[in-house]
Amino acid sequence: MNPQRRALLRAGSLAAALPFTAGAALALPLPAVPVGATPDVLATNQAYWQAVAAQYDHPADVIQLDNAFWGSMARPVLEHYEQQLAMVNRDNAWYARMRFPADFEAARAAAARALGVATDEIVLTRGATEALQVLIAGYNRLQPGDTVLYADIDYDNMITVTRWLQQRRGAEVVHIAVPEPFTHDNVIAAYADAMARHPKLKLMLLTHVNHRNGMVLPVAEISRLARERGIDVIVDTAHGFGQLDMTIPDLQADFAGINLHKWIGAPVGVGAAYIKRGRVADIDPWLGEKAGDDIRSRVHTGTVNFAAYLSLPKALELHAQIGVANKQARLRLLRNRWVEAARAIDGIEVLASSDPRLTSAIASFRLTGKSSVADSYALSKQLVQQHGIFAVPRDGLASGACVRVTPGIFTPESHLDKLVDALRKVART
Numbered sequence: 001m002n003p004q005r006r007a008l009l010r011a012g013s014l015a016a017a018l019p020f021t022a023g024a025a026l027a028l029p030l031p032a033v034p035v036g037a038t039p040d041v042l043a044t045n046q047a048y049w050q051a052v053a054a055q056y057d058h059p060a061d062v063i064q065l066d067n068a069f070w071g072s073m074a075r076p077v078l079e080h081y082e083q084q085l086a087m088v089n090r091d092n093a094w095y096a097r098m099r100f101p102a103d104f105e106a107a108r109a110a111a112a113r114a115l116g117v118a119t120d121e122i123v124l125t126r127g128a129t130e131a132l133q134v135l136i137a138g139y140n141r142l143q144p145g146d147t148v149l150y151a152d153i154d155y156d157n158m159i160t161v162t163r164w165l166q167q168r169r170g171a172e173v174v175h176i177a178v179p180e181p182f183t184h185d186n187v188i189a190a191y192a193d194a195m196a197r198h199p200k201l202k203l204m205l206l207t208h209v210n211h212r213n214g215m216v217l218p219v220a221e222i223s224r225l226a227r228e229r230g231i232d233v234i235v236d237t238a239h240g241f242g243q244l245d246m247t248i249p250d251l252q253a254d255f256a257g258i259n260l261h262k263w264i265g266a267p268v269g270v271g272a273a274y275i276k277r278g279r280v281a282d283i284d285p286w287l288g289e290k291a292g293d294d295i296r297s298r299v300h301t302g303t304v305n306f307a308a309y310l311s312l313p314k315a316l317e318l319h320a321q322i323g324v325a326n327k328q329a330r331l332r333l334l335r336n337r338w339v340e341a342a343r344a345i346d347g348i349e350v351l352a353s354s355d356p357r358l359t360s361a362i363a364s365f366r367l368t369g370k371s372s373v374a375d376s377y378a379l380s381k382q383l384v385q386q387h388g389i390f391a392v393p394r395d396g397l398a399s400g401a402c403v404r405v406t407p408g409i410f411t412p413e414s415h416l417d418k419l420v421d422a423l424r425k426v427a428r429t
């Protein structure tokens with residue numbers, strides 16, 4: 001250790017002796033947003049979105065229309081991540097023990113600000129799966145015989161853990177199929193009807209933006225109805241936060257699982273769990289951890305991917321620079337571009353609504369009458385092999401399997417036009 005550092009340590013100025021990790025503020029080199037440009041106007045500004053797209057690396061061998069798995073990092077976030085990785089690898093325990101706790105807390109506080117909640121209402125996790133498993137499995141207010149509800153649009157792992165409540169808590173687990181075609185009112189009615197039919201309903205899983213057809217669930221309305229009946233909801237907003245102009249209190253729910261590596265563009269391995277203040281005791285501590293009201297005792301405590309969490313504030317900064325309302329408007333424009341054209345093609349069934357309240361970046365389609373899992377895999381394969389377009393098959397909807405299309409904020413319109421051309425050809429054959 002060099003003499004200066006030793007002197008600082010002896011003098012107790014420990015933090016001053018440690019490597020500086022926070023880094024300078026990042027900014028994307030984007031054209032200024034014209035004064036008064038609304039998100040819908042900016043959504044059509046080619047120069048602006050080309051400048052955004054220039055901040056990302058893109059695959060050269062395929063048109064990548066599956067941007068719902070996780071969100072690529074913008075290059076400045078990637079570079080920051082690489083620097084943090086090198087720093088952590090070099091400084092090892094010296095960094096991790098001495099400085100990481102404060103940096104981790106700063107990342108948590110930055111996430112809480114963006115989510116619109118207090119820092120002590122969230123805990124960072126490795127993703128939405130971990131967050132939701134903690135919330136669903138840990139929810140301890142169920143008595144044997146109470147009812148728990150999920151829907152066909154929910155995510156497979158979350159359905160699995162919800163079903164497990166039968167063995168774990170003795171609950172009766174029931175499910176509904178969200179109507180198709182779906183509308184704002186018929187979706188709310190489906191949940192209201194389930195609440196009326198199941199008087200012992202105590203807990204519902206609600207997926208804010210589902211990964212099968214991309215519908216935005218009217219979560220706040222459903223949560224309000226649930227609250228009136230004393231039913232708790234756990235919201236899966238793996239796809240909501242970051243692409244929709246919302247914060248967590250808008251959901252009107254006390255529990256939510258969040259992804260930060262999808263639409264925020266943080267490195268893979270970053271999410272968060274939200275528990276409204278005053279409700280932590282309703283979620284069990286993680287595997288025998290000390291009970292108490294610190295939300296951090298609800299998740300796994302092992303060694304984490306330090307660099308991923310350290311890069312979260314940078315990803316949030318870039319997200320804020322573009323602006324979530326602008327991202328949402330651009331994604332909607334891209335989604336509508338292919339959805340509306342595909343609706344006009346005979347032989348293509350589009351699983352999407354035109355109601356902007358229900359619209360996310362994600363939407364799906366199938367060949368009319370071809371709803372088996374094998375059909376959706378064959379269609380996805382055909383798009384890759386014959387047209388160089390990657391869109392992923394999805395199953396699990398009560399109406400059958402489909403192929404999902406998800407542009408990112410960096411996707412050019414031309415990629416969606418190529419998809420529509422391909423669909424015309426596929427439908428003809």
Ligand SMILES: Cc1ncc(COP(=O)(O)O)c(C=O)c1O
Pocket residue numbers: 068069126127128129130154155207209210211236238239259271
């Ligand atoms: C609706 C939904 N919930 C939860 C998850 C789980 O997210 P992760 O795998 O990042 O933990 C996903 C992943 O795609 C999802 O689509």
